[in-house]
Amino acid sequence: MPILVTLPVLALLIGLGTWQVQRMHWKTELLARFAAAQAGPARPLTADPEPWARFHVTGRFLHEREALLGLEVRDAVLGAQLLTPLLRAEGPPVLVNRGWVPLERDRPVDRPGGEVRIEGYLRPSEPRGALSATDDPAARRFYTLDLSVIGPALGLPEMPPFALVALAPSGPPSRALPQPARHLPQPPNNHLGYVVTWYGLALALVGVFIAWARARLKEPVA
Incomplete structure (x- = not known):
C-alpha cells in the first residue's frame, strides 16, 4: 500500500517540477524579448505585427x-x-x-x-x-x-x-491624464522557487519512503 500511494504522488511532484522548469525557460525568453523591444526603436505598424x-x-x-x-x-x-x-x-x-x-x-x-x-x-x-x-x-x-x-x-x-x-516619452513623469505606460511589462520570474519546492518535496518523499522501507526490512519476520 505505501508503494501504491508513493509512486503516483512522486510522479505528480516530478511532473509539477518539470512544468515549472518549462515555465521558467518560457518566462526568461519572454523577458529577454521585452528587454530587446524596450531598448530598440519603434517600427511602423504593419498588417501582421509581432506581439509585444x-x-x-x-x-x-x-x-x-x-x-x-x-x-x-x-x-x-x-x-x-x-x-x-x-x-x-x-x-x-x-x-x-x-x-x-x-x-x-x-x-x-x-x-x-x-x-x-x-x-x-x-x-x-x-x-x-x-x-x-x-x-x-x-x-x-x-x-x-x-x-x-x-x-x-x-x-x-x-x-x-x-x-x-x-508608451510615455522619456523624461520625468507627468500628472497629465491619461498616464501612459513607461515601459513594457515586467512580470516576475519566480519559477525557480517553484522548481526547488516541487523537486524538493519529491526528494523528501523518496527519503521518507526509504526510511520506512529500511525500518520495515529490519522488522522480525513473524
Missing part, C-alpha cells in the same frame, strides 16, 4: 468611442485604462490603450485633435476566461482585452486583434 514589439502609428483619435479597461489602484485612487480607437489613413482603426485615468476625475483628460503619432508596444487580444469579470459593452466597460467583443461594442467590428499600448 514596439511600433509607431499615425492617425486621428475617435474620442467619442473611447472605453475603459480593467481596474487599477494608483496612490489609493481607483482607475482604469483608457481605450481609444485611432482612425488611420491606411488600414482599419487600431485600438490604443492611452493609459491610466481615475474613475473620478480631479483634472481633465487630454484628448488631442487632428493627426497624432503614437509609439507603444503591441498587446494581442485575449480571450475571456471562466473567472474573468463580466464586461458591460453598453457602458463601454471591459475587463478583458477581447477585441472580438470590444470592437463591435465601439461600432468598429473590423479592428485588428491587438491593441497598441502607448
Whole structure:
C-alpha cells in the first residue's frame, strides 16, 4: 500500500517540477524579448505585427468611442485604462490603450485633435476566461482585452486583434491624464522557487519512503 500511494504522488511532484522548469525557460525568453523591444526603436505598424514589439502609428483619435479597461489602484485612487480607437489613413482603426485615468476625475483628460503619432508596444487580444469579470459593452466597460467583443461594442467590428499600448516619452513623469505606460511589462520570474519546492518535496518523499522501507526490512519476520 505505501508503494501504491508513493509512486503516483512522486510522479505528480516530478511532473509539477518539470512544468515549472518549462515555465521558467518560457518566462526568461519572454523577458529577454521585452528587454530587446524596450531598448530598440519603434517600427511602423504593419498588417501582421509581432506581439509585444514596439511600433509607431499615425492617425486621428475617435474620442467619442473611447472605453475603459480593467481596474487599477494608483496612490489609493481607483482607475482604469483608457481605450481609444485611432482612425488611420491606411488600414482599419487600431485600438490604443492611452493609459491610466481615475474613475473620478480631479483634472481633465487630454484628448488631442487632428493627426497624432503614437509609439507603444503591441498587446494581442485575449480571450475571456471562466473567472474573468463580466464586461458591460453598453457602458463601454471591459475587463478583458477581447477585441472580438470590444470592437463591435465601439461600432468598429473590423479592428485588428491587438491593441497598441502607448508608451510615455522619456523624461520625468507627468500628472497629465491619461498616464501612459513607461515601459513594457515586467512580470516576475519566480519559477525557480517553484522548481526547488516541487523537486524538493519529491526528494523528501523518496527519503521518507526509504526510511520506512529500511525500518520495515529490519522488522522480525513473524
